[in-house]
Amino acid sequence: MLLQERATHGNLQILLQNKRFEPSTEVLIGIFLQILDAMIYIGSQDVVLSNLCCSNVLVFRMEPINSSANLVKLTNFSMACRKNSSYADNIQTAISVRYCAPEILKSTDQSNYSEASDVYSFGVLMWEACSQGKVPYGRDTSDDNIRQRRLNDEQLSPPNSCNNQLWTIIGFCLYRTPEMCDTMEQIQSKLLEIPKELYPPKSPPGISEPILLVQCKNCHKEFPWNQLDIHERSCLPPVPVRKRPSDEPSIWERLCSCLSWFHKSK
Known part of the structure; x- marks a missing residue:
């Protein structure tokens, strides 16, 4: 039996798509940095996650304005494998053609998983989060169609409200040549270098x-x-109060009536 910590708010993808969570740029960057902390640790253990996307990010605390009030954690390690190992050696699960790196799509046995392929998936995750949970490459349900579109070099467009510097960093993750991709540590450094004054305001002053x-x-x-x-x-629900009918005597009237009867009885 596997016991898993309960995520109070569910996963990041559903929250964004249902507009229950509309984070500012500062909050998004804070979430990305939390994910990067986890990915850097996973990489230090010579493990490739291979399944990085918004639906595998659990949200335990959320606050759309205050970056430090959010808490997210990664889940679903079913596709994790050792670096430079063939995915065929691991549990067989269909790869996500929307998130995986180009070198994975092109390989016949999915043997090209590496830190660079996780970096590519992280770039798609950042695009998805900046697009308010929009599905990468549209709502086409055919994996074969998506695969072919990607092999034809179809690229993700910049999200409407994405900070220019943030979009540049996403671009560093989405290089088609794995050797050109940044490392997780380099992405972390670049995100930390974005000046806060460049964050677009969440709402007008x-x-x-x-x-x-x-x-x-x-x-x-x-x-x-x-x-x-x-x-x-x-x-607690309010205790119902019985209303006195208009023709019913009040307590004072009843008391006076009793006193009058008492005096007469003497």
């Missing part, structure tokens, strides 16, 4: 981000959607 408010079913007050669950755990 002076205008706060819209927050989705949801009504509590118990107290009927409105709360931010991501805080409602916490509130409802401690919010």
Whole structure:
């Protein structure tokens, strides 16, 4: 039996696609740096992940503005293999033609997995995250079509809101020649060098981000959607109050009536 830590918010791809998480450029870069920390460690163990994409990034904490308040972790090591080993030696799983490096597509036995192929996949992951979870190479469901389009040298277009320096770094990951790709450490250094003043603002100055408010079913007050669950755990439904009919005597009237009866009985 395998026990796995529960990711509170699910995976990064679904969060982005459903617009439940719209991170600023600073937050995205912070997430990329967390992933790079994991990938640098994995590489130091002579392991190639071979399956790097947004759907394999679990989100434990998310905050669209504050970079330090986010926490992500990698999952799904089913395709991991030793460096310079043939993937045929590992558990057989269909490769993802949208994320894998060109040298993997061209090989017959998928024997070209290396740190450079993980770097290429990381470039596609960054493109996907900057595109708000858009599927690389469109929604064509045919792997054969995607493979052929990529072998015909079809390239990913820059995302609309992507920082120019960030797009340049993504480009360093997507070289078709593995020897020209940056290492994970080089990508990490370049991301850290992007000046924060070059980050595009998440919203115009002076205008706060819209927050989705949801009504509590118990107290009927409105709360931010991501805080409602916490509130409802401690919010009890109100105790119903019985309304007194208009013709029913009040307590004071009843008391006066009792006193009057008491005096008469004497």
